[in-house]
Amino acid sequence: MIEITGLKKSFNGHPVLNGIDLRVEKNQIVSIIGESGSGKSVFLKLVMGFLIPDEGKIIINGTDINLLREKELLELRKNIGYLFQESALFDFMTVYDNLAFSLRENTKFSELEIKKKVKDALYRVELHNIEEKLPEELSGGMKKRIGIARAIIMEPKIFLCDEPTAGLDPNKSLSIMQLISGIARSLKSASIIVSHDVSNVLRFSDTIALLYEGKLITKGTKEEICKTQQKEVRQFLMLDN
Amino acid sequence: MSFLIKIGGYLIESLQQLGKILFFISEILSKFLRNGTKLTEVMKQIYSQGVQSIGIIALTSLAMGMVLAIQSVVILSRFGAKEYVAQLVSLSLVRELSPVLGSIIFAGKAGSKMAAEISSMKVSEQLLATRAMGVDPVEYFIIPRIVACVIVLPILIVISEILGVFGGFIIGVWDANIPYGIYLHKTVIAITLVDFIGGMIKTLFFALIISIICCFEGYQAKGGSIGVGEYTTKSVALCCIYVISFNFILTKIILTFWG
Numbered sequence: 001m002i003e004i005t006g007l008k009k010s011f012n013g014h015p016v017l018n019g020i021d022l023r024v025e026k027n028q029i030v031s032i033i034g035e036s037g038s039g040k041s042v043f044l045k046l047v048m049g050f051l052i053p054d055e056g057k058i059i060i061n062g063t064d065i066n067l068l069r070e071k072e073l074l075e076l077r078k079n080i081g082y083l084f085q086e087s088a089l090f091d092f093m094t095v096y097d098n099l100a101f102s103l104r105e106n107t108k109f110s111e112l113e114i115k116k117k118v119k120d121a122l123y124r125v126e127l128h129n130i131e132e133k134l135p136e137e138l139s140g141g142m143k144k145r146i147g148i149a150r151a152i153i154m155e156p157k158i159f160l161c162d163e164p165t166a167g168l169d170p171n172k173s174l175s176i177m178q179l180i181s182g183i184a185r186s187l188k189s190a191s192i193i194v195s196h197d198v199s200n201v202l203r204f205s206d207t208i209a210l211l212y213e214g215k216l217i218t219k220g221t222k223e224e225i226c227k228t229q230q231k232e233v234r235q236f237l238m239l240d241n
Numbered sequence: 242m243s244f245l246i247k248i249g250g251y252l253i254e255s256l257q258q259l260g261k262i263l264f265f266i267s268e269i270l271s272k273f274l275r276n277g278t279k280l281t282e283v284m285k286q287i288y289s290q291g292v293q294s295i296g297i298i299a300l301t302s303l304a305m306g307m308v309l310a311i312q313s314v315v316i317l318s319r320f321g322a323k324e325y326v327a328q329l330v331s332l333s334l335v336r337e338l339s340p341v342l343g344s345i346i347f348a349g350k351a352g353s354k355m356a357a358e359i360s361s362m363k364v365s366e367q368l369l370a371t372r373a374m375g376v377d378p379v380e381y382f383i384i385p386r387i388v389a390c391v392i393v394l395p396i397l398i399v400i401s402e403i404l405g406v407f408g409g410f411i412i413g414v415w416d417a418n419i420p421y422g423i424y425l426h427k428t429v430i431a432i433t434l435v436d437f438i439g440g441m442i443k444t445l446f447f448a449l450i451i452s453i454i455c456c457f458e459g460y461q462a463k464g465g466s467i468g469v470g471e472y473t474t475k476s477v478a479l480c481c482i483y484v485i486s487f488n489f490i491l492t493k494i495i496l497t498f499w500g
Protein backbone atom coordinates (compact mmCIF):
# COMPACT_ATOMS: atom_id res chain seq x y z
CA MET A 1 0.00 0.00 0.00
CA ILE A 2 1.16 3.53 -0.76
CA GLU A 3 0.18 6.48 1.42
CA ILE A 4 1.31 9.97 0.52
CA THR A 5 0.56 13.03 2.62
CA GLY A 6 1.40 16.71 2.13
CA LEU A 7 4.05 16.01 -0.50
CA LYS A 8 5.87 19.12 -1.70
CA LYS A 9 8.78 19.53 -4.08
CA SER A 10 10.27 22.57 -5.72
CA PHE A 11 13.22 23.12 -8.04
CA ASN A 12 15.19 26.40 -7.80
CA GLY A 13 12.37 27.98 -5.81
CA HIS A 14 9.76 26.98 -8.36
CA PRO A 15 7.14 24.71 -6.75
CA VAL A 16 6.36 21.62 -8.84
CA LEU A 17 4.34 19.65 -6.31
CA ASN A 18 2.49 21.67 -3.73
CA GLY A 19 0.87 19.36 -1.21
CA ILE A 20 -0.11 16.00 -2.68
CA ASP A 21 -2.23 13.55 -0.71
CA LEU A 22 -2.85 10.12 -2.20
CA ARG A 23 -3.62 6.63 -0.99
CA VAL A 24 -3.27 3.55 -3.19
CA GLU A 25 -4.50 0.23 -1.86
CA LYS A 26 -3.47 -3.28 -2.80
CA ASN A 27 -5.05 -4.39 -6.09
CA GLN A 28 -5.95 -0.80 -7.01
CA ILE A 29 -4.85 1.12 -10.10
CA VAL A 30 -4.61 4.86 -9.61
CA SER A 31 -3.79 7.03 -12.58
CA ILE A 32 -2.48 10.55 -12.37
CA ILE A 33 -3.16 12.64 -15.40
CA GLY A 34 -1.94 16.12 -16.16
CA GLU A 35 -0.32 18.27 -18.78
CA SER A 36 3.28 17.72 -19.85
CA GLY A 37 5.58 19.35 -17.32
CA SER A 38 2.98 19.29 -14.56
CA GLY A 39 5.23 17.20 -12.29
CA LYS A 40 3.87 13.70 -12.88
CA SER A 41 7.26 12.10 -13.41
CA VAL A 42 8.72 14.07 -10.47
CA PHE A 43 5.93 12.60 -8.36
CA LEU A 44 6.89 9.03 -9.34
CA LYS A 45 10.59 9.74 -8.77
CA LEU A 46 9.72 10.94 -5.27
CA VAL A 47 7.74 7.75 -4.62
CA MET A 48 10.78 5.73 -5.74
CA GLY A 49 13.06 7.73 -3.47
CA PHE A 50 15.11 9.03 -6.42
CA LEU A 51 14.35 12.57 -5.24
CA ILE A 52 14.00 13.90 -1.71
CA PRO A 53 10.79 15.83 -1.02
CA ASP A 54 10.85 19.27 0.57
CA GLU A 55 7.92 18.32 2.79
CA GLY A 56 5.50 15.47 3.26
CA LYS A 57 5.52 11.75 3.85
CA ILE A 58 5.64 8.79 1.50
CA ILE A 59 4.75 5.57 3.26
CA ILE A 60 5.18 2.33 1.33
CA ASN A 61 3.97 -0.84 3.02
CA GLY A 62 4.19 0.90 6.39
CA THR A 63 7.68 2.35 5.88
CA ASP A 64 8.34 6.07 5.60
CA ILE A 65 10.82 6.08 2.72
CA ASN A 66 12.23 9.50 3.67
CA LEU A 67 13.69 7.92 6.80
CA LEU A 68 15.51 5.19 4.88
CA ARG A 69 19.18 5.23 3.96
CA GLU A 70 20.24 4.47 0.38
CA LYS A 71 20.95 0.82 1.17
CA GLU A 72 17.52 0.36 2.75
CA LEU A 73 15.92 2.15 -0.19
CA LEU A 74 17.61 -0.28 -2.58
CA GLU A 75 16.19 -3.13 -0.54
CA LEU A 76 12.70 -1.59 -0.65
CA ARG A 77 12.90 -1.05 -4.41
CA LYS A 78 13.30 -4.79 -4.97
CA ASN A 79 9.55 -4.96 -4.23
CA ILE A 80 8.66 -2.14 -6.59
CA GLY A 81 8.25 -2.52 -10.33
CA TYR A 82 9.04 0.68 -12.19
CA LEU A 83 8.35 1.17 -15.87
CA PHE A 84 10.39 4.03 -17.31
CA GLN A 85 8.99 6.37 -19.92
CA GLU A 86 11.71 5.39 -22.41
CA SER A 87 11.96 1.86 -20.98
CA ALA A 88 15.63 2.49 -19.94
CA LEU A 89 16.70 -1.00 -21.01
CA PHE A 90 20.42 -1.76 -20.78
CA ASP A 91 21.41 -1.20 -24.41
CA PHE A 92 24.53 -3.40 -24.15
CA MET A 93 22.63 -6.41 -22.84
CA THR A 94 20.36 -8.81 -24.68
CA VAL A 95 16.67 -8.96 -23.81
CA TYR A 96 17.39 -12.09 -21.78
CA ASP A 97 20.13 -10.42 -19.73
CA ASN A 98 17.98 -7.32 -19.22
CA LEU A 99 15.24 -9.46 -17.73
CA ALA A 100 17.61 -11.70 -15.78
CA PHE A 101 19.49 -8.74 -14.28
CA SER A 102 17.45 -8.16 -11.14
CA LEU A 103 16.98 -11.90 -10.58
CA ARG A 104 20.72 -12.48 -10.76
CA GLU A 105 21.50 -9.55 -8.51
CA ASN A 106 18.68 -9.82 -5.98
CA THR A 107 17.90 -13.52 -5.65
CA LYS A 108 19.69 -16.81 -5.28
CA PHE A 109 17.85 -18.47 -8.17
CA SER A 110 19.85 -20.87 -10.30
CA GLU A 111 20.41 -19.98 -13.97
CA LEU A 112 17.81 -22.63 -14.87
CA GLU A 113 15.18 -21.01 -12.64
CA ILE A 114 16.08 -17.58 -14.01
CA LYS A 115 15.64 -18.89 -17.54
CA LYS A 116 12.17 -20.14 -16.66
CA LYS A 117 11.20 -16.84 -15.02
CA VAL A 118 12.45 -14.85 -18.02
CA LYS A 119 10.39 -17.06 -20.33
CA ASP A 120 7.32 -16.61 -18.11
CA ALA A 121 7.79 -12.82 -18.03
CA LEU A 122 8.11 -12.71 -21.82
CA TYR A 123 4.99 -14.87 -22.13
CA ARG A 124 3.07 -12.44 -19.91
CA VAL A 125 3.97 -9.53 -22.19
CA GLU A 126 3.16 -11.65 -25.26
CA LEU A 127 6.65 -11.77 -26.72
CA HIS A 128 8.50 -14.89 -27.82
CA ASN A 129 11.88 -15.83 -29.26
CA ILE A 130 13.50 -12.45 -28.79
CA GLU A 131 15.76 -13.36 -25.85
CA GLU A 132 18.95 -12.94 -27.84
CA LYS A 133 18.02 -9.61 -29.43
CA LEU A 134 19.51 -6.32 -28.33
CA PRO A 135 17.13 -3.46 -27.40
CA GLU A 136 18.20 -1.51 -30.50
CA GLU A 137 16.73 -4.29 -32.66
CA LEU A 138 13.27 -3.86 -31.11
CA SER A 139 10.38 -1.56 -31.98
CA GLY A 140 9.11 1.07 -29.51
CA GLY A 141 6.16 -1.10 -28.51
CA MET A 142 8.37 -4.15 -27.98
CA LYS A 143 10.80 -2.14 -25.86
CA LYS A 144 7.87 -1.02 -23.74
CA ARG A 145 6.78 -4.63 -23.31
CA ILE A 146 10.29 -5.67 -22.30
CA GLY A 147 10.30 -2.74 -19.87
CA ILE A 148 7.07 -4.06 -18.38
CA ALA A 149 8.47 -7.60 -18.23
CA ARG A 150 11.58 -6.33 -16.46
CA ALA A 151 9.47 -4.31 -14.00
CA ILE A 152 7.30 -7.29 -13.00
CA ILE A 153 9.83 -10.11 -13.08
CA MET A 154 10.32 -9.87 -9.31
CA GLU A 155 6.51 -9.97 -8.89
CA PRO A 156 6.38 -6.62 -7.10
CA LYS A 157 3.60 -5.54 -4.79
CA ILE A 158 3.97 -1.95 -5.97
CA PHE A 159 3.85 -1.15 -9.69
CA LEU A 160 4.66 2.32 -10.99
CA CYS A 161 4.39 3.30 -14.64
CA ASP A 162 5.74 6.53 -16.05
CA GLU A 163 3.92 7.51 -19.27
CA PRO A 164 3.54 3.91 -20.50
CA THR A 165 1.95 4.92 -23.79
CA ALA A 166 4.22 7.85 -24.68
CA GLY A 167 5.33 7.70 -28.29
CA LEU A 168 3.03 4.82 -29.25
CA ASP A 169 0.21 4.83 -31.78
CA PRO A 170 -3.40 4.50 -30.48
CA ASN A 171 -3.60 0.75 -31.12
CA LYS A 172 -0.30 0.00 -29.39
CA SER A 173 -1.24 2.38 -26.55
CA LEU A 174 -4.43 0.44 -25.99
CA SER A 175 -2.68 -2.93 -25.98
CA ILE A 176 0.05 -1.68 -23.61
CA MET A 177 -2.56 -0.29 -21.19
CA GLN A 178 -4.50 -3.57 -21.40
CA LEU A 179 -1.32 -5.44 -20.61
CA ILE A 180 -0.39 -3.20 -17.67
CA SER A 181 -3.89 -3.37 -16.24
CA GLY A 182 -4.02 -7.17 -16.60
CA ILE A 183 -0.61 -7.64 -15.00
CA ALA A 184 -1.36 -5.20 -12.16
CA ARG A 185 -4.59 -7.11 -11.43
CA SER A 186 -2.88 -10.50 -11.52
CA LEU A 187 -0.11 -9.28 -9.18
CA LYS A 188 -2.73 -7.61 -6.95
CA SER A 189 -0.28 -4.75 -6.70
CA ALA A 190 -0.86 -1.16 -5.65
CA SER A 191 -0.29 0.57 -8.99
CA ILE A 192 0.22 4.17 -10.00
CA ILE A 193 0.20 5.15 -13.65
CA VAL A 194 1.11 8.66 -14.68
CA SER A 195 0.02 9.56 -18.15
CA HIS A 196 -1.58 12.16 -20.34
CA ASP A 197 -3.32 9.47 -22.40
CA VAL A 198 -6.79 10.33 -21.06
CA SER A 199 -8.92 7.81 -22.97
CA ASN A 200 -6.88 4.76 -21.93
CA VAL A 201 -6.44 5.98 -18.38
CA LEU A 202 -10.21 6.43 -17.97
CA ARG A 203 -10.74 2.95 -19.34
CA PHE A 204 -8.32 0.97 -17.18
CA SER A 205 -8.00 2.82 -13.84
CA ASP A 206 -9.96 2.43 -10.62
CA THR A 207 -9.20 5.97 -9.56
CA ILE A 208 -8.11 8.93 -11.64
CA ALA A 209 -6.55 12.11 -10.26
CA LEU A 210 -5.70 15.30 -12.11
CA LEU A 211 -2.43 17.01 -11.25
CA TYR A 212 -2.84 20.71 -11.82
CA GLU A 213 -0.53 23.47 -10.61
CA GLY A 214 1.21 21.13 -8.18
CA LYS A 215 -1.97 19.74 -6.61
CA LEU A 216 -4.29 16.81 -7.21
CA ILE A 217 -7.36 18.92 -7.80
CA THR A 218 -9.72 16.02 -8.29
CA LYS A 219 -9.81 12.32 -7.49
CA GLY A 220 -12.44 9.76 -8.28
CA THR A 221 -13.70 6.94 -10.45
CA LYS A 222 -14.24 7.40 -14.17
CA GLU A 223 -17.90 8.22 -13.58
CA GLU A 224 -17.15 10.73 -10.84
CA ILE A 225 -14.46 12.42 -12.90
CA CYS A 226 -16.69 12.69 -15.94
CA LYS A 227 -19.47 14.26 -13.87
CA THR A 228 -17.27 16.85 -12.19
CA GLN A 229 -18.05 20.51 -12.75
CA GLN A 230 -14.48 21.67 -12.11
CA LYS A 231 -13.46 23.83 -15.03
CA GLU A 232 -9.81 22.65 -15.19
CA VAL A 233 -10.82 18.99 -15.20
CA ARG A 234 -13.48 19.44 -17.87
CA GLN A 235 -11.00 21.41 -19.99
CA PHE A 236 -8.24 18.80 -19.65
CA LEU A 237 -10.59 15.91 -20.42
CA MET A 238 -12.25 17.96 -23.19
CA LEU A 239 -15.65 17.02 -21.78
CA ASP A 240 -17.35 20.12 -23.13
CA ASN A 241 -16.19 19.60 -26.74
CA MET B 242 32.97 44.46 -10.59
CA SER B 243 31.50 41.98 -13.05
CA PHE B 244 34.98 40.48 -13.43
CA LEU B 245 35.13 39.87 -9.66
CA ILE B 246 31.66 38.32 -9.72
CA LYS B 247 32.80 36.01 -12.51
CA ILE B 248 35.92 34.99 -10.57
CA GLY B 249 33.82 34.44 -7.44
CA GLY B 250 31.32 32.36 -9.37
CA TYR B 251 34.10 30.28 -10.90
CA LEU B 252 35.66 29.71 -7.46
CA ILE B 253 32.35 28.62 -5.95
CA GLU B 254 31.72 26.29 -8.89
CA SER B 255 35.22 24.79 -8.53
CA LEU B 256 34.72 24.23 -4.81
CA GLN B 257 31.37 22.60 -5.48
CA GLN B 258 32.98 20.33 -8.05
CA LEU B 259 35.78 19.47 -5.61
CA GLY B 260 33.20 18.64 -2.95
CA LYS B 261 31.32 16.42 -5.40
CA ILE B 262 34.41 14.49 -6.46
CA LEU B 263 35.56 14.03 -2.85
CA PHE B 264 32.10 12.73 -1.97
CA PHE B 265 32.23 10.42 -5.00
CA ILE B 266 35.64 9.05 -3.94
CA SER B 267 34.50 8.52 -0.34
CA GLU B 268 31.37 6.73 -1.59
CA ILE B 269 33.46 4.44 -3.80
CA LEU B 270 35.95 3.75 -1.02
CA SER B 271 33.35 2.99 1.64
CA LYS B 272 31.34 0.72 -0.66
CA PHE B 273 34.46 -1.08 -1.89
CA LEU B 274 35.74 -1.65 1.66
CA ARG B 275 32.31 -2.79 2.84
CA ASN B 276 31.17 -4.97 -0.06
CA GLY B 277 34.22 -5.57 -2.25
CA THR B 278 33.52 -5.79 -5.96
CA LYS B 279 31.89 -8.02 -8.53
CA LEU B 280 34.61 -10.24 -9.99
CA THR B 281 32.66 -11.08 -13.15
CA GLU B 282 32.31 -7.38 -13.95
CA VAL B 283 35.99 -6.79 -13.15
CA MET B 284 36.94 -9.55 -15.60
CA LYS B 285 34.76 -8.01 -18.32
CA GLN B 286 36.41 -4.66 -17.71
CA ILE B 287 39.90 -6.17 -17.73
CA TYR B 288 39.13 -7.43 -21.21
CA SER B 289 37.52 -4.17 -22.32
CA GLN B 290 40.17 -1.85 -20.89
CA GLY B 291 43.23 -4.07 -21.01
CA VAL B 292 43.12 -6.59 -23.82
CA GLN B 293 41.57 -4.11 -26.22
CA SER B 294 44.24 -1.51 -25.43
CA ILE B 295 47.30 -3.74 -25.90
CA GLY B 296 47.55 -3.03 -29.64
CA ILE B 297 47.60 0.75 -29.42
CA ILE B 298 49.92 0.76 -26.38
CA ALA B 299 52.31 -1.70 -28.08
CA LEU B 300 52.45 0.23 -31.34
CA THR B 301 52.94 3.66 -29.78
CA SER B 302 55.52 2.36 -27.28
CA LEU B 303 57.59 0.71 -29.98
CA ALA B 304 57.53 3.93 -32.01
CA MET B 305 58.30 5.99 -28.91
CA GLY B 306 61.39 3.89 -28.11
CA MET B 307 62.60 4.07 -31.71
CA VAL B 308 62.16 7.85 -31.98
CA LEU B 309 63.85 8.37 -28.63
CA ALA B 310 66.80 6.23 -29.77
CA ILE B 311 67.10 8.02 -33.15
CA GLN B 312 67.20 11.44 -31.46
CA SER B 313 69.59 10.22 -28.76
CA VAL B 314 72.00 8.71 -31.29
CA VAL B 315 72.16 12.02 -33.17
CA ILE B 316 72.85 14.08 -30.05
CA LEU B 317 75.13 11.62 -28.23
CA SER B 318 77.20 10.98 -31.39
CA ARG B 319 78.27 14.64 -31.32
CA PHE B 320 79.95 13.95 -27.96
CA GLY B 321 81.25 10.51 -28.95
CA ALA B 322 78.92 8.90 -26.43
CA LYS B 323 76.72 6.92 -28.76
CA GLU B 324 76.84 3.77 -26.63
CA TYR B 325 74.98 5.59 -23.84
CA VAL B 326 71.83 5.44 -25.98
CA ALA B 327 70.79 2.25 -24.19
CA GLN B 328 70.86 3.88 -20.74
CA LEU B 329 69.14 7.02 -21.94
CA VAL B 330 66.35 5.19 -23.72
CA SER B 331 65.68 2.63 -21.00
CA LEU B 332 65.81 5.05 -18.09
CA SER B 333 63.65 7.65 -19.86
CA LEU B 334 61.08 5.00 -20.70
CA VAL B 335 60.94 3.26 -17.33
CA ARG B 336 61.03 6.39 -15.21
CA GLU B 337 58.91 8.80 -17.22
CA LEU B 338 57.81 8.19 -20.79
CA SER B 339 56.03 4.87 -20.53
CA PRO B 340 54.10 5.66 -17.32
CA VAL B 341 53.09 9.16 -18.48
CA LEU B 342 52.53 8.74 -22.22
CA GLY B 343 51.19 5.21 -21.81
CA SER B 344 48.67 6.50 -19.26
CA ILE B 345 47.62 9.36 -21.54
CA ILE B 346 47.13 6.98 -24.46
CA PHE B 347 45.20 4.66 -22.15
CA ALA B 348 43.02 7.60 -21.06
CA GLY B 349 42.27 8.35 -24.72
CA LYS B 350 41.41 4.73 -25.48
CA ALA B 351 39.93 3.06 -22.39
CA GLY B 352 39.20 6.16 -20.31
CA SER B 353 37.09 7.76 -23.01
CA LYS B 354 35.22 4.47 -23.44
CA MET B 355 34.58 4.33 -19.71
CA ALA B 356 33.30 7.93 -19.60
CA ALA B 357 31.15 7.47 -22.72
CA GLU B 358 29.58 4.26 -21.41
CA ILE B 359 28.74 5.69 -17.99
CA SER B 360 27.49 9.02 -19.34
CA SER B 361 25.38 7.32 -21.99
CA MET B 362 23.85 5.11 -19.29
CA LYS B 363 23.25 8.19 -17.15
CA VAL B 364 21.44 10.25 -19.80
CA SER B 365 19.30 7.31 -20.95
CA GLU B 366 18.25 6.60 -17.33
CA GLN B 367 19.93 3.17 -17.33
CA LEU B 368 21.76 4.03 -14.10
CA LEU B 369 18.44 5.08 -12.58
CA ALA B 370 16.90 1.83 -13.81
CA THR B 371 19.69 -0.04 -11.97
CA ARG B 372 18.69 1.73 -8.75
CA ALA B 373 15.03 1.05 -9.51
CA MET B 374 15.85 -2.67 -9.54
CA GLY B 375 17.49 -2.45 -6.13
CA VAL B 376 21.06 -2.55 -7.41
CA ASP B 377 23.60 0.12 -6.58
CA PRO B 378 25.07 1.47 -9.86
CA VAL B 379 28.26 2.57 -8.09
CA GLU B 380 28.87 -0.98 -6.90
CA TYR B 381 27.83 -2.58 -10.18
CA PHE B 382 29.28 -0.26 -12.82
CA ILE B 383 31.80 2.12 -11.22
CA ILE B 384 33.86 0.08 -8.74
CA PRO B 385 34.62 -2.80 -11.17
CA ARG B 386 35.87 -0.26 -13.74
CA ILE B 387 38.21 1.36 -11.21
CA VAL B 388 39.50 -1.98 -9.90
CA ALA B 389 40.08 -3.24 -13.44
CA CYS B 390 41.93 -0.05 -14.37
CA VAL B 391 44.25 -0.38 -11.35
CA ILE B 392 45.02 -3.98 -12.36
CA VAL B 393 45.33 -3.39 -16.09
CA LEU B 394 47.28 -0.15 -16.44
CA PRO B 395 50.47 -1.31 -14.63
CA ILE B 396 50.51 -4.43 -16.85
CA LEU B 397 50.10 -2.30 -19.97
CA ILE B 398 52.88 0.02 -18.81
CA VAL B 399 55.25 -2.93 -18.30
CA ILE B 400 54.42 -4.04 -21.86
CA SER B 401 55.01 -0.46 -23.00
CA GLU B 402 58.40 -0.35 -21.27
CA ILE B 403 59.52 -3.66 -22.77
CA LEU B 404 58.44 -2.68 -26.28
CA GLY B 405 59.87 0.82 -25.92
CA VAL B 406 63.24 -0.60 -24.90
CA PHE B 407 62.98 -3.05 -27.79
CA GLY B 408 62.30 -0.16 -30.18
CA GLY B 409 65.43 1.57 -28.88
CA PHE B 410 67.36 -1.69 -29.26
CA ILE B 411 66.35 -1.99 -32.93
CA ILE B 412 67.64 1.51 -33.70
CA GLY B 413 70.73 1.16 -31.48
CA VAL B 414 71.82 -2.14 -33.02
CA TRP B 415 70.75 -1.81 -36.65
CA ASP B 416 70.96 1.92 -37.20
CA ALA B 417 73.69 3.07 -34.81
CA ASN B 418 75.69 -0.17 -35.06
CA ILE B 419 76.05 -0.68 -31.33
CA PRO B 420 76.83 -4.35 -30.66
CA TYR B 421 73.66 -5.95 -29.35
CA GLY B 422 75.44 -7.58 -26.39
CA ILE B 423 76.69 -4.18 -25.22
CA TYR B 424 73.29 -2.59 -25.78
CA LEU B 425 71.53 -5.27 -23.72
CA HIS B 426 74.16 -5.18 -20.98
CA LYS B 427 73.93 -1.38 -20.69
CA THR B 428 70.14 -1.56 -20.60
CA VAL B 429 70.12 -4.15 -17.83
CA ILE B 430 72.59 -2.31 -15.64
CA ALA B 431 70.88 1.05 -16.24
CA ILE B 432 67.48 0.09 -14.86
CA THR B 433 67.42 -0.41 -11.12
CA LEU B 434 64.54 -1.77 -9.07
CA VAL B 435 63.99 1.73 -7.69
CA ASP B 436 63.46 3.11 -11.21
CA PHE B 437 60.98 0.37 -12.01
CA ILE B 438 59.07 0.65 -8.71
CA GLY B 439 59.02 4.46 -9.00
CA GLY B 440 57.42 4.15 -12.43
CA MET B 441 54.90 1.62 -11.13
CA ILE B 442 53.91 3.82 -8.18
CA LYS B 443 53.20 6.63 -10.61
CA THR B 444 51.24 4.27 -12.83
CA LEU B 445 49.03 3.16 -9.95
CA PHE B 446 48.25 6.80 -9.16
CA PHE B 447 47.52 7.50 -12.82
CA ALA B 448 45.21 4.48 -12.98
CA LEU B 449 43.22 5.82 -10.05
CA ILE B 450 43.17 9.34 -11.51
CA ILE B 451 42.01 8.17 -14.96
CA SER B 452 39.34 5.75 -13.74
CA ILE B 453 37.94 8.09 -11.08
CA ILE B 454 37.83 11.12 -13.40
CA CYS B 455 36.23 9.19 -16.27
CA CYS B 456 33.65 7.51 -14.04
CA PHE B 457 32.93 10.75 -12.16
CA GLU B 458 32.44 12.80 -15.33
CA GLY B 459 30.28 10.05 -16.82
CA TYR B 460 28.23 9.94 -13.65
CA GLN B 461 27.67 13.71 -13.79
CA ALA B 462 26.60 13.72 -17.44
CA LYS B 463 23.40 15.38 -18.55
CA GLY B 464 22.04 16.88 -21.76
CA GLY B 465 21.45 13.89 -24.03
CA SER B 466 23.85 12.77 -26.74
CA ILE B 467 25.57 16.17 -26.85
CA GLY B 468 26.13 15.90 -23.11
CA VAL B 469 27.71 12.45 -23.57
CA GLY B 470 30.19 13.95 -26.04
CA GLU B 471 30.96 16.93 -23.85
CA TYR B 472 31.52 14.94 -20.67
CA THR B 473 33.61 12.33 -22.48
CA THR B 474 35.86 14.96 -24.05
CA LYS B 475 36.11 16.78 -20.73
CA SER B 476 37.10 13.59 -18.92
CA VAL B 477 39.94 12.81 -21.35
CA ALA B 478 41.20 16.41 -21.23
CA LEU B 479 41.13 16.36 -17.42
CA CYS B 480 42.96 13.02 -17.37
CA CYS B 481 45.79 14.47 -19.50
CA ILE B 482 46.06 17.57 -17.29
CA TYR B 483 46.00 15.62 -14.02
CA VAL B 484 48.37 12.87 -15.20
CA ILE B 485 50.97 15.44 -16.30
CA SER B 486 50.52 17.59 -13.19
CA PHE B 487 50.61 14.67 -10.76
CA ASN B 488 53.63 13.28 -12.59
CA PHE B 489 55.58 16.37 -11.55
CA ILE B 490 54.48 16.03 -7.90
CA LEU B 491 55.08 12.28 -7.77
CA THR B 492 58.48 12.55 -9.48
CA LYS B 493 59.54 15.17 -6.95
CA ILE B 494 58.39 12.99 -4.04
CA ILE B 495 59.98 9.80 -5.41
CA LEU B 496 63.30 11.51 -6.14
CA THR B 497 63.29 13.16 -2.70
CA PHE B 498 62.93 9.80 -0.97
CA TRP B 499 64.88 7.52 -3.34
CA GLY B 500 67.17 9.89 -5.17
